[in-house]
Amino acid sequence: MIEKNVYLDNAAATRMDERVLEAMTPYFFETYPVATSDFGYSLGIEAREALEYARDEIAHYIGASGEEFIFTSGSTESSNLAVKGVALALGEKKGRHIIVSAIDDFPVIHSAGSRALEKQGFSVTYLDVDHEGLVNLDRLRDSITDKTILVSIQHANQEIGTIQDIETIGRICSKKGVLFHTDATHTFTRVPLDFKKVKVDLITVSPHTIHGPKGIGGLFIRKETPITKWMDGGFQEFNLRAGLENIPGASGFAKAVELVTPEENERIKVMRDHLIDRVSAEVPDTTLNGHRSKRTPQNANITFHFVEGESITLHLDIRGFSVSTGSACFSRSLEASHVILGVGGDHERAHGSIRFSFGRYNTMEEVDRVVDTIAEVVGELRKISPLAHNKEAQK
Template identity: 60%
Template sequence: MMQNEIIYMDNAATTRVDPAVVEAMLPFFTEKYAVASSQFSHSPGIEVREALDAARATIAQALGAAKPEEVIFTSGETESNNWALKGMARAFRGKKNHLIISKIESRSVLDSAQALEKEGVRVTYLDVDGEGFVNLDQLRESITDDTFLVSIQHANEEVGTIQDIDAIAAIVKERGVAFHTDASHTFTKVPLDLAETPADLVTITAHLIHGPKGIGALYVREGTPIAKWMHGGFMEFNLRGGVENVPGAVGFAKAVEMTSATQVEYISSLRDRLIDGLMARIPKTELNGPRYRRLPGNVNVSFHYAEGESTLLHLDMMGIAVVTGSACFSRSLEPSYVLMAMGKTHELAHGSIRYSLSRYNTSDEVDRVIEATAEVIETLRRISPLGKDEK
């Protein structure tokens, strides 16, 4: 394998920006740099305002939003999730005090919920099954008259599980409770039409679809009583003050325009090729997450008797970029909370490797990664004290 050629399979962390996106953004740094909210003072401001409105309309359309004004630009997934939870808690303070999330939400949802807990909010953490699907009966039973928000991700970035978002939204809305979903990993990849699905708040971000970092949005359905997030001006319909990130918004919209159903099919085919290849080529391999209803680009497998950090390091030295759910690689030295919530053993979490694909990956890369992984796992199993007696 060529040493200088990197095979990047960590697209669930972030993606390479499409050159067409960069090109679309460039004029907004050096030529059209006026503040969009200066539309009342000069024509450069009007020109930029129009670009911002157009970007908003493109993204609103991709979401199936009734109005472009329902799309509020933020700095990305983390901010949108913080705002959704804290903005709703604030709006209902003194009236309703119960929040429901799942145990496998992204860090920004989990940590926001925990921060709210310290402020006195009661939080229910819903269980998931062995494939990562939220327990719908438990959801139904957990909603009370005190519940102000249910927040459940559209799909999980680690194990790829796509929730039955329509069933979840129906259960929540039947009780008249607001519903938020983090769709950062599904936006433009897994169908979500807000004309059909009654979610009130939806998190999306640009950098996971070959757009720039530092721009995302929170969809806020008209009438949702969320509290203003950033104070300091009337920007973003008086919900988020601060100078608008116009280059980011333009890049985000361009990234949306560059997506297609054909790409999704292509990425899904690479995913299946990688899953099938790894499972066939390497004995004692387990797939984490569901085989179907799985994010197009997500592959997460556990190799018995081979520790994840060592696997990752060997792959890295071969020019392959992936991540592991091993405790040895985490900032808290604890194994992946997602795999733990799914009832996996510590050992399986330590041996888990996630490959996440994008439209820039090729089937040739997939084949090379299968071979490289097989080689690494064989090496590590040879020096492992585990598993030898079973052979």
């Protein structure tokens, strides 16, 4: 059906780099035991050394120490641990109030919200964002009370790519004595972050967005941050995360981090801007979702008015292009995106939004091809769209 697929959904998952697989392979077939202490056998000690090497490489990338980074099974677990772990540590001692952004990804929103902590008596403030997806910092300041234990605001949005001013947010939280967690799944290595400068206590990261393996993630935890383990079992990961260590995954994660370069990020950004510029110029009735400049280099999210995003994704798929209508979760349902609704869009705008996200293996030629194809597909769909006909009738 399709000769060669053009993959433009790198915010959901990326093709793993062969060099990452090479870095992981020895830990499946040679150094495969569990990590052991110096009292164990040599192969287990080697496994532990590999784990610690990977930990240090990732931690040092943003200026943290190895003791300030733990491996998890992915971003979802990292954010769950950050939000619930702080709630467990401080809920009784300090207070039961948490602040999140209304457009954060589900691991944060659902950990804090009615499915989890709210149900246990915590109160949650959901900070609105402006039409470009930015949190109002005055509103954040005003929302912090003496009972607030955690502010969790993502570094960049999973759907529209808007980058928050986490430096200022960190300063506000630090001044008020409140812990700050940020989900950096969509920025880690793509957008600079200096752990020594930014006053952030917990950072969620994952390699699946940077051509690394799935099934592994991480959480930066600044020294002295009060956090309580919530998954019981062994004493791995500084006794914060029970479970057998994923040493191949950790090694692949470290390699993925090493392989991202500023030049690659710039190349991806050029492709993003080329797509946005061409679509804006060549396809009528479109809206760029998110901030024009404060956005991740890999993300372009555009609403094509009077057509449904799901129809666009299907027709692009038929022509060999993989894009999504929003976050990976939404692409499996037909619910309107809470992010597009959060930036003031209506259901029509939410349903007509398409996320293009770029990665290492995309080329400028592919960008031109997808723009040509989307112009054709949107034009054809508008001819049969009742929404487009209503618009014409109103003229």
